[in-house]
Amino acid sequence: MREASLTRSRAAGVESAAPSNPLPGFRLTLGFTIFYLTIVVLAPIAALALKALRLPWSQLWELATNQRALAAYALSLGASLAAALVNALFGSLLAWVLVRYRFPGRRLLDGLIDFPFALPTAVAGLTLADLFSSHGWLGQFLTPLGIKGAYTRLGVVIALTFVGLPFSVRTLQPVLESLDTGVEEAAACLGASRFRTFASVIAPTLLPAILTGFGLSFARALGEYGSIVFISGNLPKTEIAPTLIVMRLDQYDYTGAIAVALVLMIFSFGLLLTLNMLQGWAAKFQEP
């Protein structure tokens, strides 16, 4: 093990000069890590896999692809995609304003960004449904205009946007902070306009981080349930995949719940894989 760690060490030459790693506790901590991971995470996932394998394949397929399930996936994917797009746009704007400008209330704004993360999603759903209902602070102005934000698909998008926003901002912020302004100065000295500098110098550097933030908020939205309970009004037209799982569980339809859960997990694992590849790609841009 030690030999392997030496040859595989990617760190500087100082480290490979050291004869071995003298720090204690490797076996203890790694053993505990793997044990805890297995008990808490891997065993339950294995239980799902075992359970699914024992079920008749045709029934599972039927329940995973019937009309109700397909409608739920469509809304889950569509609403999450819309929310992630809104977050990519406003998240980038917020990150830019927070990093580049100094103005009164900047610290407060920075703290506000964390609220959707810190606020329990049930509370977010409760208050958003009230704000956008026809008598709410925002709904009383929006409803006459035909914009119904509570108990509609738009409401689902609003709630998913709320819960995903911090991911977009916080992924982009550190990258913006470490951005070398010298390149911008060079572009400006060479005669590029501010807009051209932004479009051809700044934006391409930030793209991997923006995409990563987009993916993270998309993934967060795909699994969200707590806020949707309140703002969807439990209507058939606002049913997302996690809601369908709960509905089927309530009727003790375990096969139906497993079928939808498997599809949802395939979506999220696919997304996780894409994100990992994206981060590998982004890391290439970060190296000095």
Add this chain to the structure above:
Amino acid sequence: MNPASVPHSPLRAAPVPLPEQPLAKWLLIAVAVLFSAVFLLLPLVNVFYQAFSSGWALYWKALSEPDTGSAIRLTLLVAGISVPLNAAFGLAASWAIAKFDFRGKTLLLTLLDLPFSISPVVAGLLFVLLFGAGGLMAPWLEAHHLKIIFAIPGMVLATIFVTFPYVARELIPVMQTQGREQEEAALTLGAGGWRTFWHVTLPSIKWGLFYGIVLCNARAMGEFGAVFVVSGHIAGQTDTLPLRVEKLYYEFDPAAPFAVATLLALLAVATVVLKAFLEWKSRRET
């Protein structure tokens, strides 16, 4: 600290920005502030406004109901068990991952993130399939008269699953930045393993550890989907605060769910303030 060992400065020094058109600058700031005020601040203010809309008396009445009291106790109990366990795990995992090189490290890191990418509802379902009626462990549990699903142990397990990576994810980059020279020095000078950990490692990661615990706690106390699936919705017994909010939402008093929600909103405010404080602290010390 040796500056050479730090890959990139965690200091949030403001880059010297190029002069921007003042109009563009203030327009962007205005849009950002307006968006955050309407979309982030207004929902929070609304929670408190609605909670007190029917007066203080009804607010206290909603909070002093026995079912709300038991929801507060259960929320504290569930977080009180799951957060320390995940913190202990986070310490062990970050020590192994940040201080040592081994085969399969990338795989382990990917597995750590698994709970992030699984819907909380699916997480709850996993435990129902393992411990629920007809589940894989059901015969054994029945033989020993143990009840996990629709009871508190299931809720603790589901919460642990959902909040599993938070502390580890915070600590790994902190420990990686610190390297291992200081621990090696302590060992060379004759300190034992535990002593090195307590007196060298722990002081240098304490703000990151607090930070991870604060985040983990916020998620643990506010978790809805996973706990919803395994709780069984027994009033006064298996309702945490978020579940209590949902139940009150379908009852006659419209202010009652908001009254309970103020407790969770205060938790969120405390979390955000603590987070800002810990970031400031750790910046000052590096």
